Amino acid sequence: MNQFFLKIMAAAVLLVSFQSTAKSVINIKHQEGDMTPIVRKAIEDNTDKDVSIVFEKGKYLFLPDYAVDKYSYITNHGNGLKKIIFLLEGYDSVAIEGNGSEFIFHGQVAPFQIENCKKVTAKNFTIDWDIPFLFQSEVMTVNQKEGWIEVKPFTKGYSWTLNRDQLSFPDIDGFSFFELGSTLEFDPKLKRVAYGALDMSVGPRYVEKKQNGIIRIYDKFRNYPSVGNVLNSKGESEQNRYAPAFQTKNSQNILYEGITIHHALGMGFLFERSEEIVISKCGIFVRPGSDRVVSTIADATHFSNCKGNILIENCKFQHMLDDGTNVHGTYVEINKIVDSKTVVVELKHFEQLGFEFAGIGDEMWFIQQPSPDRVAVNKVAKVLTVNDRFIQITFENNLPSNLKLGDNLENKTWNPVFTMRGCTINDHRARNVIIKTPLKIIIENNNFSSMMSAIQLRGDNYYWFESGAVEDVSIRNNHFVHCAYGGAESAILYVTPRLGKDFDDKAFFDRNITFENNTIETFGSRIIWADRVDGLKITGNTIIQTKEAVDLYPNSPMFDLINCNNVAISKNTYKGENKNILNADETSKKNLKVKGNKGF
The missing domain is CATH 2.40.30 (Elongation Factor Tu (Ef-tu); domain 3)
Known part of the structure; x- marks a missing residue:
């Protein structure tokens, strides 16, 4: 260990105070400059199994230079050697109190890695990056015939380089993406995915510098963007998920409350083999007033093989490049x-x-x-x-x-009971909720708006290998507005298992789903699209077809039933012009009940 690092670590002692009680309390005072060595020393010097880390309110900067190096397996991210700021392992209880502080991270770092803790609490702070790991530009000109677009990159607060005929970003601490990679088009006024947009992988043949800060990108775009919209790119697919803001693994009794995440180099909150989890009054969204259109690189929340009770309540998730929540086994x-x-x-x-x-x-x-x-x-x-x-x-x-x-x-052992209530999830890529657990699922009193399906139930042993079939689902009293506005066909509720070719594609998979007393205001035709469901109750819902956009798939049915059984559609109200109300194949018709509906 070099002398310079020893001096920094020694100085850190002056800024951290310990209180010797039944629970060790580490008080961290505010100062300018890199706080990574101070936090690292405070954690490493503590020997108690119960610890509380309390920050004086302030703005704290965390750099990667003196972070802990650790090879990490992180599900749904890239494995590898990570630079970890808060490495918290093996505690009976650990608590972090931010007191309204801002934690600003720089470069490739994993902010929080929490493992094998019996009780975890983190409250009242904001997470952001000084420079996002994104390339963002305004579309100026489109030439489909010649296969190029001209864009004006955002510069203030962003980092990128044009060297000869190739563009790289973010060029921070020696790391860069050398292709735009995963790219998506956004509406700059509404700060959400553009109407009809599709995911694209962009690897330009070459890039050309033009006048007035404009560059020309030569590529065969899957979906050419509209002039005036914003393109956002996050780099190559196998490199663009460095780490979540919070990785919580093999831990119990977890409460994250009052935490706001404006950016992360992966997901917001990731949980692996953990149990009894509450996320309350948290936010994931672009900082108000910022010109960014993307918050986290991936899901807001993600749960892999967890058990016990999961509760997400009174949260706001926006601007992510993936789902609001994904709950699944393996x-x-x-x-x-x-x-x-x-x-x-x-x-x-x-x-x-x-x-x-x-x-x-x-x-x-x-x-x-x-x-x-x-x-x-x-x-x-x-x-x-x-x-x-x-x-x-x-x-x-x-x-x-x-x-x-x-x-x-x-x-079988590691499956959770899941509840989401009182949340707002909108203005982001992908689904509001995608979920697979055989135990009780309750999704109630939320506000949803989605690029893809608002709620998707999709066990998958073909590509993602995320299990499994649901058996008890209640979706009730939610408000769905402007849903399924991306280019690919979706529905408000989409139940669609994806299984390998050697599995029976007609066998029932998901069971006992109730969709009741929801209000739906959207331009699209598809409301429920269900495949291989045994037991589906659709009742008491109000469906209003709006004029805010042209229906992308006007010939699609409102209710589409494929290989289903025991479906009841009753006491729903529809206001709109869609005459294609119900499509049901022969299997679905056998025990189908439709009665007491208004408007169809």
Whole structure:
């Protein structure tokens, strides 16, 4: 360790005070300059298992130079060596009180990594980056015939370089993206994804500097943008998710309250194998007055193989480049049958590598092709991690006699009860809520507006390998406004399992979904689009077709039922011009009940 670093660490002691009580309290005083070594020393010097870190109100800067280096597996992000500012591990209880402070981060850093803690509380602070890891520009000219557009990049508060005929960004501390990569078009006035926009991957053939700060980008665009709109790019797909603002792993009794995130180099709040979680009065959105159109690079909140109760209440999530929340388990695939009790399973998606899928004592469901049903249950006796892709699991009892390669396992133990209420989620890419858990789901009293589907139920053992089928869902008393305005066809509620080719594409998957007493005001035709559902109740909803935009898919039905059973559509009210109300195939018609509706 060099002498300069030792001097900084020694100076940090003067700014941190410890109180020796049953719980150690670390009081951090405000000062200018890099706070990373001060926070690091305070955490490393503490020996108590119960600790509270209290910040004097102020604006704090955190640089990567003296952050903790740690190789990290982070689900749905890029694994690798991360620079971590707050590394909090193995506490009986840990609390962070911000007192209204602002935490400004610079460069590639992981702000909070919390692991193996029995109680976690963080309150009352704001997170932002001095320079976002984004390239943002205004569209000036479009020439589809010649295959180019001209844009004027944003400069103040952004970082990018044009070298010869290639553009790179953000060029911070030696890191850059060398292609625009994932790119999306935004409405600059409304600060939301542009009407009819589609995701694009942009790797320009070359870039040309023009006059007055304008550059010309040569590429075959999937969807040419409109002049005056804003293009936002986040770089290559396998590099643009460095870390979430909060990674919480193998922890319990978690409360995040009064936290606002204006930017992050991945998701806002990520939870892995954690339980009893509350996110209350938190916000994820672009700072008011900023010209940015994107907050977090990915989801606002994400839960992978969690259990107990998850509650998200009274929060506002906006401007993210992915979902408001994603709740799911994990499918793994049988790669090898070792003996009568032992298998080797494979984590299939590259963003799952290194994920802790199973622990001793966990119960597992076996999903055996061609049926997607959860059938046999067995308890884990031993786990051997072969490497980041393969895991060897030994069970207490014998495997199913007909188990074969390509079948799936799903962790039965690690599934949560989920409640979302009183939240506003809008002006962002993708879905407001995408969720998969067999336990109780309640989504109530929220305000939603979505680029894609507002609520999507989608178990997937084909690409993302996110389990699984839902069995008890209540979606009630929500207000949906201006939904499914992106270019791809979606619906307010879209139930659509995506399974591998060897699974039965007609077998029922999701069950017992109630969509009731919601108010829907939107221009589009599609309201409910359901595939392979057994038990769907649509009742008491008010649906109003608006004129705020032209229907992107005017020939689509309001209710579209494919391979469904036990569907009831009753006591709904419709005001609009769509005459294509119901499409139901022969399977769905058998036990379909439609009665007491007004307007159709």
